[in-house]
Structures are given as structure tokens and as C-alpha cells.
Amino acid sequence: MTDMPDTTTTAPESATAPAEFADDAAGYYTPGDPIRDTKAPSGPLDERWNTRQFEARIANPANRRRLSVIVVGTGLAGASAAATLGEAGYVVKSFCYQDSPRRAHSIAAQGGINAAKNYKGDGDSVYRLFYDTIKGGDYRSRESNVYRLAQVSTNIIDQCVAQGVPFAREYGGLLDNRSFGGVQVSRTFYARGQTGQQLLIGAYQALERQVAAGTVRCYTRHEMVELIVVDGRARGIIVRDMVTGEIETYFADVVVLASGGYGNVFFLSTNAMGCNVTATWRAHRKGAYMANPCFTQIHPTCIPVTGHHQSKLTLMSESLRNDGRIWVPKKKADCTKDPRDIAEEDRDYYLERIYPAFGNLVPRDIASRQAKNMCDEGRGVGPEVEGVRRGVYLDFADAIERLGREAIEEKYGNLFDMYARITGEDPYSVPMRIYPAVHYVMGGLWVDYDLQTTIPGLFVIGEANFSDHGANRLGASALMQGLADGYFVLSNTIRDYLADGPFDRIADDDPAVVEAQTAVQSRIDHFMSNTGTRSVDSYHRELGNIMWEYCGMERTEDGLRKAIDLIRTLRDDFWRNVKVLGSAESLNQSLERAGRVADFLELGELMCIDALNRRESCGGHFRAESQTEEGEALRRDEQYSYVAAWEWAGPDDPPVLHKEDLVYEFVEMKARSYK
Amino acid sequence: MKLTLNIWRQASTASAGEMKTYQVEASPDMSFLEMLDVLNEELNEKGEEPVAFDSDCREGICGMCGLMINGEPHGPERTTTCQLHMRSFADGDTITIEPWRSTAFPVLKDLCVDRGAFDRIIQSGGYISVNTGAAPDAHATPVPKDNADRAFDAATCIGCGACVAACPNGSATLFLGAKVTHLGELPQGQAERWSRVVDMVGQHDHEGFGGCTNIGECVAACPKEIPLDVISQLNSDLRTAIRKGH
Ligand SMILES: Cc1cc2nc3c(=O)[nH]c(=O)nc-3n(C[C@H](O)[C@H](O)[C@H](O)COP(=O)(O)OP(=O)(O)OC[C@H]3O[C@@H](n4cnc5c(N)ncnc54)[C@H](O)[C@@H]3O)c2cc1C
Ligand code: SF4
Numbered sequence: 001m002t003d004m005p006d007t008t009t010t011a012p013e014s015a016t017a018p019a020e021f022a023d024d025a026a027g028y029y030t031p032g033d034p035i036r037d038t039k040a041p042s043g044p045l046d047e048r049w050n051t052r053q054f055e056a057r058i059a060n061p062a063n064r065r066r067l068s069v070i071v072v073g074t075g076l077a078g079a080s081a082a083a084t085l086g087e088a089g090y091v092v093k094s095f096c097y098q099d100s101p102r103r104a105h106s107i108a109a110q111g112g113i114n115a116a117k118n119y120k121g122d123g124d125s126v127y128r129l130f131y132d133t134i135k136g137g138d139y140r141s142r143e144s145n146v147y148r149l150a151q152v153s154t155n156i157i158d159q160c161v162a163q164g165v166p167f168a169r170e171y172g173g174l175l176d177n178r179s180f181g182g183v184q185v186s187r188t189f190y191a192r193g194q195t196g197q198q199l200l201i202g203a204y205q206a207l208e209r210q211v212a213a214g215t216v217r218c219y220t221r222h223e224m225v226e227l228i229v230v231d232g233r234a235r236g237i238i239v240r241d242m243v244t245g246e247i248e249t250y251f252a253d254v255v256v257l258a259s260g261g262y263g264n265v266f267f268l269s270t271n272a273m274g275c276n277v278t279a280t281w282r283a284h285r286k287g288a289y290m291a292n293p294c295f296t297q298i299h300p301t302c303i304p305v306t307g308h309h310q311s312k313l314t315l316m317s318e319s320l321r322n323d324g325r326i327w328v329p330k331k332k333a334d335c336t337k338d339p340r341d342i343a344e345e346d347r348d349y350y351l352e353r354i355y356p357a358f359g360n361l362v363p364r365d366i367a368s369r370q371a372k373n374m375c376d377e378g379r380g381v382g383p384e385v386e387g388v389r390r391g392v393y394l395d396f397a398d399a400i401e402r403l404g405r406e407a408i409e410e411k412y413g414n415l416f417d418m419y420a421r422i423t424g425e426d427p428y429s430v431p432m433r434i435y436p437a438v439h440y441v442m443g444g445l446w447v448d449y450d451l452q453t454t455i456p457g458l459f460v461i462g463e464a465n466f467s468d469h470g471a472n473r474l475g476a477s478a479l480m481q482g483l484a485d486g487y488f489v490l491s492n493t494i495r496d497y498l499a500d501g502p503f504d505r506i507a508d509d510d511p512a513v514v515e516a517q518t519a520v521q522s523r524i525d526h527f528m529s530n531t532g533t534r535s536v537d538s539y540h541r542e543l544g545n546i547m548w549e550y551c552g553m554e555r556t557e558d559g560l561r562k563a564i565d566l567i568r569t570l571r572d573d574f575w576r577n578v579k580v581l582g583s584a585e586s587l588n589q590s591l592e593r594a595g596r597v598a599d600f601l602e603l604g605e606l607m608c609i610d611a612l613n614r615r616e617s618c619g620g621h622f623r624a625e626s627q628t629e630e631g632e633a634l635r636r637d638e639q640y641s642y643v644a645a646w647e648w649a650g651p652d653d654p655p656v657l658h659k660e661d662l663v664y665e666f667v668e669m670k671a672r673s674y675k
Numbered sequence: 676m677k678l679t680l681n682i683w684r685q686a687s688t689a690s691a692g693e694m695k696t697y698q699v700e701a702s703p704d705m706s707f708l709e710m711l712d713v714l715n716e717e718l719n720e721k722g723e724e725p726v727a728f729d730s731d732c733r734e735g736i737c738g739m740c741g742l743m744i745n746g747e748p749h750g751p752e753r754t755t756t757c758q759l760h761m762r763s764f765a766d767g768d769t770i771t772i773e774p775w776r777s778t779a780f781p782v783l784k785d786l787c788v789d790r791g792a793f794d795r796i797i798q799s800g801g802y803i804s805v806n807t808g809a810a811p812d813a814h815a816t817p818v819p820k821d822n823a824d825r826a827f828d829a830a831t832c833i834g835c836g837a838c839v840a841a842c843p844n845g846s847a848t849l850f851l852g853a854k855v856t857h858l859g860e861l862p863q864g865q866a867e868r869w870s871r872v873v874d875m876v877g878q879h880d881h882e883g884f885g886g887c888t889n890i891g892e893c894v895a896a897c898p899k900e901i902p903l904d905v906i907s908q909l910n911s912d913l914r915t916a917i918r919k920g921h
């Protein structure tokens with residue numbers, strides 16, 4: 001298969017800058033062996049997944065009742081996986097920290113889910129979705145994985161419709177699609193602005209059906225706080241019952257983490273309050289590599305921060321950029337004026353100006369960085385927070401005039417209501433104000449083609465793994481990946497591992513188990529007995545500020561070094577000075593947060609080291625030292641076309657860097673250009 | 676703005692609870708839960724245990740939050756507690772904050788309750804039985820837009836439990852009706868339509884929720900504006916199911 005002609009970009013000659021190797025992170029890490037095999041089958045791209053499905057052994061159906069699986073997480077990835085594995089006859093235990101599986105943060109996804117159905121007949125295909133995803137990820141993802149994702153995308157829609165997911169439909173009764181975030185075909189399925197909710201309820205209902213059937217048992221308000229590894233295999237988890245405070249141990253033949261993303265390391269993000277890295281970080285500390293942790297997606301259309309009390313940021317779906325026009329005043333003096341009084345010629349529709357071909361639909365990272373540039377120039381709008389106005393206008397006046405208010409209401413009604421509720425302003429008459437916010441992490445635990453980590457028997461799915469989005473994720477592709485992993489990929493790869501099971505029973509007093517339990521208990525004891533003065537939240541907020549300032553939209557060598565020092569100091573202070581009240585033997589939200597923040601404080605440092613090491617700009621990662629003369633991101637394929645997989649070396653030793661080279665057999669690497 | 680808060684404090688399900696009074700300083704652009712965050716930071720500072728309350732998405736979609744505010748589920752506006760903002764209150768106000776009150780939702784601590792009964796209702800039949808991989812092409816069965824829209828409106832229920840908290844009988848009929856209508860409007864949901872409604876209503880009663888006497892407080896409290904006609908739909912489906920011998 002040859003590369004498809006690229007109709008969407010005009011690629012400059014070469015993406016690579018002169019190859020002078022800069023080892024920015026020298027001293028902060030130890031070089032390790034490269035990763036040579038990701039276990040993807042070879043051969044034609046479109047046959048690889050079939051090959052793997054055929055070669056993966058099948059656990060004898062009669063045996064499955066004796067094979068147990070732990071699934072941590074009940075978002076799209078976890079709920080779909082647990083339901084599917086239950087249907088297949090395995091004994092499944094499912095865990096989540098909320099009071100019901102239905103509340104996982106997937107519920108908040110607004111915009112939609114991609115699938116290469118080509119229902120619109122606009123030239124979409126599995127190959128095009130594959131190609132767009134590779135290109136959108138700025139050539140930092142694997143061809144085999146991404147192709148598989150595009151292949152199974154179509155099955156997802158079939159499955160969801162059969163479950164009763166009420167996708168938007170046309171008058172003829174067939175499914176509607178829209179175009180989403182920087183692609184030129186309409187392949188996004190949606191359910192008003194609540195796609196994630198509807199998909200999750202579908203998966204949740206499938207999960208509850210298995211609970212009723214007796215194949216799945218749900219443990220809600222149970223937080224995983226440790227992974228148990230015995231004889232080199234993942235064999236269980238330790239959880240805290242968040243109501244009674246009891247520390248409980250569960251064993252299984254295999255452990256699946258579907259615990260979502262760690263965007264909350266920035267404190268303020270569009271993630272839910274409880275989103276955390278604990279499940280994956282504990283696994284990392286037990287030997288699972290963490291891949292590309294610095295790859296963060298900053299979403300351009302969020303409601304701006306209003307003050308110090310802010311607890312989270314709210315996303316306004318990217319679909320708004322289909323009809324809204326983004327601008328700031330040309331003159332600084334106009335920034336405090338009522339936007340409706342600013343004349344057309346005094347407005348700078350900067351995305352339309354700089355990127356005439358894509359205009360307001362440029363990819364997220366570009367839209368975000370340009371918003372920051374405008375505000376840094378002093379042309380931001382809205383309230384001044386810490387001396388800067390951080391906001392730009394997203395204006396629907398033209399769209400309302402062209403399509404009518406009713407059409408806009410039909411498309412975006414609930415988003416407009418949400419905006420009005422939060423800001424107290426009416427977006428039908430005054431332009432919205434938006435600003436970028438942390439939204440998604442492409443980084444996560446390293447997995448091979450089977451979605452297995454470097455710890456045998458530990459699989460990771462959904463946002464928690466690093467696999468498919470490279471350095472930047474396309475809109476509407478996370479839901480697709482979560483459900484692809486959970487419904488269609490994992491069940492076909494995990495069976496190969498389980499075919500060797502059931503594994504030996506583990507004794508309750510196995511040294512590995514006792515050691516893990518002791519570690520969990522002593523961490524809790526420390527928090528409860530520490531006589532500190534500062535609240536957990538105050539540390540979290542401070543960590544978030546450091547990350548946003550130095551490891552956010554633009555990263556520099558000096559800034560990252562400084563951040564690493566600041567985080568280390570903060571972490572020391574946290575362990576000495578954090579104050580947790582109440583008791584460990586009851587519902588204690590400060591204690592829950594303390595554990596999460598402790599892990600964020602370690603993750604944050606690794607993210608900065610990863611960002612420092614990667615002296616190139618790619619996707620969501622912009623290193624100021626690597627840009628073109630026009631200020632555009634400059635990727636350096638010769639040095640950095642690899643996955644950075646980090647191995648934990650202990651609390652006092654620098655992490656070990658293993659590189660997995662990215663080889664492009666089918667797609668030609670091009671410089672991304674949206675001009 | 677300066678506020679006086681009367682908050683229900685209860686150490687655990689087994690212990691007795693009581694109202695306690697606190698003072699807090701808030702600003703109008705804070706959300707209600709951010710105001711409670713501020714209170715908790717102050718309590719922590721003073722060495723008093725913070726108030727436990729549930730929230731997760733803080734975007735009005737996960738259904739995790741839910742407080743009785745001055746006797747109204749989710750407070751004075753038609754929205755979730757997390758989307759309520761302090762601009763709905765005035766300087767000097769006294770605000771009473773309690774957990775959902777319902778025998779089917781035991782209090783776990785302070786303002787947190789156990790809504791596990793909702794999951795068990797879904798387990799009893801709130802799904803369409805289709806195993807992964809067994810689905811036909813998504814376009815095999817067109818769904819008329821009217822049915823699709825009605826199914827969607829019902830499917831927006833977030834399972835928060837405000838309807839139960841609002842109901843003098845502690846009934847969850849609005850929640851039930853929403854699910855029965857969502858699945859019953861779709862061609863895919865027909866095969867199990869009659870057994871579903873019977874099983875779900877049975878589980879609802881078994882959980883200790885009260886009966887519906889058509890008072891309509893649930894609809895007034897529902898942040899997702901689930902319409903009252905889902906209850907008529909539920910009743911009509913139930914009658915049909917019984918007639919059919921389910
Ligand atoms: C506001 C918003 C809008 C979005 N919109 C879109 C969109 O339109 N299209 C799109 O494709 N993507 C979108 N995304 C991204 C997408 O929603 C997420 O990436 C995806 O839903 C993640 O799913 P998941 O199953 O991996 O994890 P989640 O849904 O986050 O679930 C994580 C699960 O793990 C559990 N868990 C976590 N830690 C622990 C622990 N320590 N112990 C026990 N359980 C634990 C949680 O309880 C939860 O059940 C959006 C994201 C956000 C934040
Ligand atoms: S019907 Fe309304 S009030 Fe009741 S649980 Fe659903 S969303 Fe909440």
C-alpha cells in the first residue's frame with residue numbers, strides 16, 4: 001500500500017533540522033536498552049489485526065469460569081471491557097472510585113466519536129481515518145496500532161446502536177454525522193452535546209447486565225492504591241474501601257487498568273475532581289514503563305479562570321469552532337470594551353488571518369498556542385487574573401445571522417446553557433470568552449500491540465495507556481479508542497495470556513502481598529499521624545501552577561529545570577507538612593486526595609524530565625528551542641522519532657529511558673502545516 | 676458575600692447526625708461547591724474535620740453531586756448542585772444544606788448518600804441484551820427522528836436522585852420512567868420491553884422506594900428536565916405488560 005496523496009497540507013521539503021544531538025536531560029535520567037519488539041505482526045497493514053486475532057490462543061470456554069480478571073475503571077474503556085469479558089464467561093471484578101460505574105469521567109465527553117463508516121459518501125475510509133490519526137498525532141504513534149483502531153471503529157457504532165445509544169439522526173431515520181476538529185470528512189457520530197454520556201450509559205448497562213448474570217461483580221467507592229506483582233506477574237490489587245476505610249486485597253489471573261488520564265496533575269483541568277494517576281503510577285513503580293508522559297493536550301475552548309477559588313475548568317465542545325469565529329481586539333485599548341461595540345475592522349480574527357485554509361478549525365494545539373500568544377501580547381479579554389486578561393472571543397453572531405438562532409440552539413443549546421450558567425452571560429447576544437485548558441493526556445503506561453505492559457499480566461486500556469494518539473489526539477478519537485480497546489481489542493489479546501491460566505493460587509501471606517499491604521498501610525499511617533500545617537489542596541494547587549507555567553503550552557530548557565527543582569522541594573515539604581484530619585477508618589476525602597497528590601508529585605517530575613529530554617516540538621509538546629522562523633513547531637524526526645518509555649528506578653535514582661523507535665512503513669513523514 | 680451555613684454533620688450511617696452552623700465568605704462567581712471547598716479549607720486550617728460531600732465532574736453530567744439546599748434538591752435553580760452558582764444567593768443569606776433524605780439512600784457520612792439502589796434497578800432490566808460483536812450494521816434499522824429524539828430526551832437522566840429526594844413518597848418513578856421510555860422508544864428495545872418494565876418496577880419497590888401518586892415534585896426538581904410523560908409511559912407500559920401476562 002502506498003501513501004495516499006495528501007490533500008490537506010502543503011508539506012515543506014524536510015521536517016528535520018540539522019542533526020546536532022542535544023542531551024538536555026543528561027543527569028536527570030539513565031539511558032536504558034531500546035525496546036525492539038512491540039509484538040505487532042508483520043505483513044500487510046490491513047491483515048495484521050486478523051493475523052493477531054487468529055494467532056492469539058483461545059481459553060477453553062469450560063475453563064473460563066476458573067479464570068479471573070480485575071478491571072480497574074468503569075469509563076468507556078473499563079465498562080466495555082468488563083462487560084465483554086463477562087459475556088465471554090470470565091469471572092470479572094470491576095472497580096471504580098465513584099458511587100456508581102455510570103459516573104466515570106467518560107460521561108463528560110461532549111463532541112462525538114469517530115468511525116470510518118463513510119455513511120456520508122464523502123470519501124472516508126479506514127485508510128483515511130488511519131492516515132488522519134497518524135498525521136494528527138504528528139508521527140509519534142505506531143502504524144499497526146492506529147490501523148487496527150481505524151478498522152474496529154466501525155464495529156463500535158454498530159454495537160452502540162444495538163445497545164440503544166440514541167445517536168443523532170436525520171429525518172430519514174439514519175444516523176447523522178458531522179465534521180470535527182481539523183479533518184475534512186464527516187465521520188463523527190454524536191448525541192447532541194452529550195456523546196460521552198450516552199456511550200457510557202450504553203456500556204454501563206451492558207456491564208450491569210453482566211452483574212445480573214453473575215459474571216461481573218462491581219466494587220464502587222473502592223480506590224486502587226497498589227498493584228500486586230508475584231513472581232513477575234500482575235496478580236492482584238490492593239484497594240481502600242472509601243466508606244469504611246478498610247484495606248482490602250483482591251487476586252486475579254490478570255489485571256486490567258482502565259483508570260483514565262492524569263490531567264489533574266495540573267490541578268485545574270477539564271477532568272473530574274477525582275481523576276488521578278494513582279492506579280497507573282503504582283503500577284509504574286512496580287515495573288510498568290510510563291511512555292511519553294509529557295504529551296498533554298491542551299484544549300483551546302474552555303471557560304476562562306475567574307479567580308483563586310476555581311476548582312476545575314469547563315470545556316466548551318470543540319464542535320463550537322465549526323460555527324463560531326475566534327477573535328481578539330486589534331488594539332489593546334479595546335480589550336475592556338463591550339465586544340459588541342468593537343467595529344468589524346478593529347477585530348483580529350487571528351486564526352483566519354494566520355491559517356486561511358483551516359481558519360478556526362486548526363488543530364487544538366495550534367489554536368491553544370495562538371490564544372496564549374494573543375493574551376501574552378496584551379490583547380486578551382475578560383477579567384484580569386494576576387495581571388493578565390486570559391480570554392479570547394468565540395463569536396456566534398455571524399452564524400446566528402446565517403443559520404438562525406433556532407439552528408444554533410438545536411446544535412449547541414446545552415453548551416450555550418452551560419456557558420450562561422457558569423459565567424452569567426448570554427452567549428446568544430454576547431460573544432463567549434474562551435481560553436485553553438488541560439484536557440487530555442496522550443502519555444500513559446507503555447503497552448505493546450496486545451495492550452500489555454512490561455509487567456506480564458498487566459494490561460492497560462483507554463486514556464490510561466499511551467498507545468494510539470502520538471503527540472496529539474484528534475477530536476472525537478478518545479471515545480473511539482476507549483471503546484475499541486474495551487469492546488474489541490482487549491478481549492482478543494488477553495485470551496492469549498489467559499490460555500496459560502489459571503495461575504497458582506497466591507497465599508495471603510506471600511511476601512510480595514505482605515510487603516504491598518504494609519506499604520499501603522504505612523503511607524496511610526503517615527498521613528494520619530503527620531502533624532503538618534498545610535492542606536492537601538494547597539499542595540495540589542501549587543504543583544498545578546508549576547506544571548502549567550513550565551510544562552504547559554510552551555516548554556523551555558530553563559523552565560523545565562526550574563520546575564524539576566520546584567517540584568522536588570514541594571514534594572519534600574508535602575511529606576513533612578501536609579495535614580490530614582479525621583480518621584482513616586471512615587469516609588475521608590482529604591485522605592483520598594493526599595494519596596493522589598503524593599503520586600502526582602512524582603509524576604510531575606517525570607513529565608518535566610520527559611519534556612526536557614524531548615528537544616523538539618511535536619503535537620501538543622512545544623519546545624521554544626525548536627521552532628521555525630515563523631514561530632511554528634519544528635519536529636526533529638532524526639533524533640526524536642521514538643516513544644520515550646520510562647522505567648522507575650526507585651525513589652532516589654533517576655528514571656531509566658528506553659526508546660522504542662517509530663518506523664513508518666506505509667506513511668511518509670511530513671511536516672505538519674496548516675497554513 | 677457573607678453567609679451563614681447550617682450543615683448536616685453525621686459521622687457514619689450508624690451514628691446520629693446533627694445540624695452545625697458555620698460562617699463563610701464567598702464571591703458570586705463561585706460555584707456552590709467551590710464555596711464549600713472554601714469552607715473546608717478554613718475548617719482544615721482550624722483543625723476541624725472538613726464536610727464530606729460528593730462531586731466529580733462538576734459539569735452537571737455525572738450525577739455524583741446532590742444536596743438539599745434550603746429544602747430544595749439541588750437548590751433554587753433548575754440545575755445540578757455543582758452548576759449552581761453563588762450569584763443565586765444574596766449577601767447575608769442563611770443556607771441550610773442537607774443530604775438527600777430517603778430510606779432507599781442511606782447517609783454514609785455528612786452529605787454523602789448511598790445510591791446503589793439505582794444500579795440494582797438497572798441490573799433488573801435497564802438494558803438491551805446484545806453481546807459484543809453480535810450487532811448488525813448500525814444502518815440496518817432506521818429510527819424515525821421523533822422516536823430518536825424522545826428516546827434521547829429520556830436518556831439524559833443522570834441518575835442523581837433529586838427526583839427521589841423531592842418526592843413526598845420517596846418514589847423513584849421519574850428515574851424508572853426515563854429508562855423505560857429511553858429503551859422503549861427504540862426498535863432495538865422492543866424485544867425486552869414488557870419484561871423490562873415489570874422487572875424494574877419490582878426492583879424499585881423491593882429497594883424501598885415509595886409509590887407514585889402523581890404529585891410532580893420530581894419533575895420540578897429534575898436538573899435534566901425529564902418530562903412527566905415518562906411516568907405515563909411507564910404506567911401504560913406496565914399495564915400492557917401485565918395484560919400480556921408478564
Ligand atoms: C470534558 C471532556 C470532554 C471530552 N470530549 C471528548 C469527545 O467529545 N470525544 C472524544 O473522543 N473524547 C473526549 N474527551 C476525552 C475522553 O472523554 C476520555 O479520554 C475518555 O472518556 C477516557 O475514558 P477512560 O475509560 O479511559 O477513562 P475514564 O472515563 O476517565 O474512567 C476512569 C475510571 O477509572 C476509575 N479509577 C480511576 N482511578 C482509580 C483508582 N485509583 N481506583 C479505582 N478506580 C479508579 C474511575 O472511577 C473511572 O471509573 C473528553 C474529555 C473531557 C475531560
Ligand atoms: S430523573 Fe432527573 S432527578 Fe431523577 S435521577 Fe434522573 S436526572 Fe436526577
Ligand code: FES
Nearest residue numbers: 731733738740757
Ligand atoms: S459533580 Fe457531576 S453532576 Fe455535579
